[in-house]
Amino acid sequence: MIPWQQRLSTGTESIQDEVIGWYRQTPHGKAYVPDMIWGTLQTEAYATVILRQVVEFLGVPDDVPAGVAKRMERQQVLYDGEHHYDVILGEQALYTNVGGPEVMHGQMERLLRDSDLPSLRLGVVPATAEVAVHPMPGFNIHGERAHYELVSAGVDITAPEELALHEKAFSALRDAASYEDAARELITKSLSFWRSR
Template sequence: MSNEAKALREALGARLRILRKDAGFASGRAFAAATRWQESKVSRIENGRQNASEEDIRLWCQKANAPDQIEDLIAAVRHIEELWLEWRRQLSHGAAPRQERALPVYAKTKVFRIWHPTVIWGTLQTAEYAAETFRQVIDYYEIPDDTESAVAKRMERQRYLYRGDRLFHVVLAEQALYTNVGGPDVMRGQLDRLLAVMTLPRLSLGIIPRQADMRIWPGNSFSMFDSKLVLVETYSAELSVTQPREIALYARAFDLLKASAVYGQPARGLIGSALDALG
């Protein structure tokens, strides 16, 4: 178990301990008697040495007179064990399988909220730009080279830009227009692609200028799928956020980032300036 998951398990145990005490159970022994559990089980859960099951959560909240906490606590339980999906484990068979696993999530999502401070979001990438990002991933994590199939799967995601009634709210920092991925020719093609997709009726593309007044620090890139899932990427792992109260924080962060972005002709002007800088 990762250190992050361990910390969350301990935090969950602390929350459950507070609920137990607020309900008038001064000791774990008294609560164990009420639930007909072993006292050691209550202790292990409260101290983060054992993860509570969904059934445990329901019974705990029932005995602690806290039914309003069930949904959020169950989300926390589901989240803990799969919190950090290490890239080396996810990509052990190459990059393409991870791209394929994303397709069902895209198919079910109606509203996308995407923040990328340094690179172009994958679904808006050209094949050449995507190929270079996958080559970097393959070299960095030393995984099997399946660049061609990984690019094909990423390009397959783009069909959702044109189908159904999905809405895509994408915010990039201006730096993403200048981060050199693949050299001038690849970057020209990618920036031209951005200008083209801006005409799509269901895509809202905002760019935060370098000198914009920021309402919140940029942080890591993240992708929100409806209000059910947020994915945050780091160098070592992919963080899956499913707890409603945490998702609400990302929604607020996105709104604050969006408030600093420009759209329409000003955004086109920033892309045009990046193209001019390529010579």
């Protein structure tokens, strides 16, 4: 486990480039993100706020525009016809205030626009949904690796038996999530909330 401050010692661009590699090498990825928007669906404005927070919190070199450009480049996997992503957001992700109402309004519009992409299966776990697994931090599954981002470092899980548990947890979250029209209804409700602010 390498601390973020060491991994980001030259700024945010290099780590974003590394993540692009993970995504390009994973034809079918999975992500559970309970309280923010999955990075590959973030608008430029939303990503700018997130990476600005990272730079300021960790005190690493400020290359936010370059890091954001790489995060936007990573989104090409949604449109290349070669990748598919199963993404589950917690309903809280639609309301966690990142950058204020204007940024959030634009982000909700982006989710609605991209929710029908052939490369994406987007689910939202309603706040009141009963889930057959205890609440847990968000994680991504890239092939034979489950990845967590903690406050101080990123953690990769590679042991087969642990990966199997992550797949089981993801399946339980999928069972609790709303999809298609029901997911869009939750996103539209949050869009109305941010529009009224």
